[in-house]
Amino acid sequence: xxxxxxxxxxxxxxxxxxxxxxxxxxxxxxxxxxxxxxxxxxxxxxxxxxxxxxxxxxxxxxxxxxxxxxxxxxxxxxxxxxxxxxxxxxxxxxxxxxxxxxxxxxxxxxxxxxxxxxxxxxxxxxxxxxxxxxxxxxxxxxxxxxxxxxxxxxxxxxxxxxxxxxxxxxxxxxxxxxxxxxxxxxxxxxxxxxxxxxxxxxxxxxxxxxxxxxxxxxxxxxxxxxxxxxxxxxxxxxxxxxxxxxxxxxxxxxxxxxxxxxxxxxxxxx
Numbered sequence: 001x002x003x004x005x006x007x008x009x010x011x012x013x014x015x016x017x018x019x020x021x022x023x024x025x026x027x028x029x030x031x032x033x034x035x036x037x038x039x040x041x042x043x044x045x046x047x048x049x050x051x052x053x054x055x056x057x058x059x060x061x062x063x064x065x066x067x068x069x070x071x072x073x074x075x076x077x078x079x080x081x082x083x084x085x086x087x088x089x090x091x092x093x094x095x096x097x098x099x100x101x102x103x104x105x106x107x108x109x110x111x112x113x114x115x116x117x118x119x120x121x122x123x124x125x126x127x128x129x130x131x132x133x134x135x136x137x138x139x140x141x142x143x144x145x146x147x148x149x150x151x152x153x154x155x156x157x158x159x160x161x162x163x164x165x166x167x168x169x170x171x172x173x174x175x176x177x178x179x180x181x182x183x184x185x186x187x188x189x190x191x192x193x194x195x196x197x198x199x200x201x202x203x204x205x206x207x208x209x210x211x212x213x214x215x216x217x218x219x220x221x222x223x224x225x226x227x228x229x230x231x232x233x234x235x236x237x238x239x240x241x242x243x244x245x246x247x248x249x250x251x252x253x254x255x256x257x258x259x260x261x262x263x264x265x266x267x268x269x270x
Contacts, residue, residue: 012091208244
């Protein structure tokens with residue numbers, strides 16, 4: 001699998017690079033750095049990228065650098081969609097004022113590319129091996145597509161899954177919980193079930209806190225914002241969770257509309 005890490009030389013992106021290197025080594029994949037710069041900064045950017053490549057490359061783990069020039073959103077989207085990419089790693093910052101009302105640049109990119117994402121909060125102190133993954137169960141019909149991604153990762157990382165539901169679930173949520181349990185059991189992927197809050201909104205608001213309480217090393221969710229372009233609650237939840245103050249990495253799997261039993265469809269798995 002080829003993974004991409006987005007680098008703009010901020011502390012957050014360098015932090016994401018460090019996490020991406022450890023993660024990619026763990027799944028025996030390949031890592032590439034992607035940077036988009038202005039015309040007048042290419043020489044400076046090239047040298048800094050070469051320094052990062054030298055810092056993170058080893059004989060058995062060579063890191064490749066991709067340098068692009070132009071509009072960040074357009075260049076990143078086009079590059080990733082023309083490559084076979086498994087995960088895109090991205091550092092995060094605190095949510096800005098306008099991002100509370102409009103989608104961030106990263107959300108726009110995520111909704112226009114074919115790869116899955118790993119968001120690395122800026123307050124994550126250091127990479128931790130993934131031994132526990134928190135997976136919330138919502139009522140949305142397509143919210144279980146991350147199970148196939150977890151099955152793939154479990155071949156390299158022997159983690160346990162905690163299925164999180166609210167105490168008064170809707171009928172669709174109950175069905176999703178039952179399906180998720182069956183799929184994890186058939187995949188021989190260990191799991192348990194925990195509840196948090198009475199409503200789905202309660203669960204969403206407390207998800208990062210629950211991740212800390214269950215000692216989870218990552219949160220796994222499905223990106224449902226594209227099909228809910230005017231659902232500001234869904235977009236707001238996504239913007240908040242990928243920047244969670246608890247410092248928990250978030251694996252965001254794209255919604256491929258393929259149903260519960262489909263394979264892990266990504267451009268990076270063959």
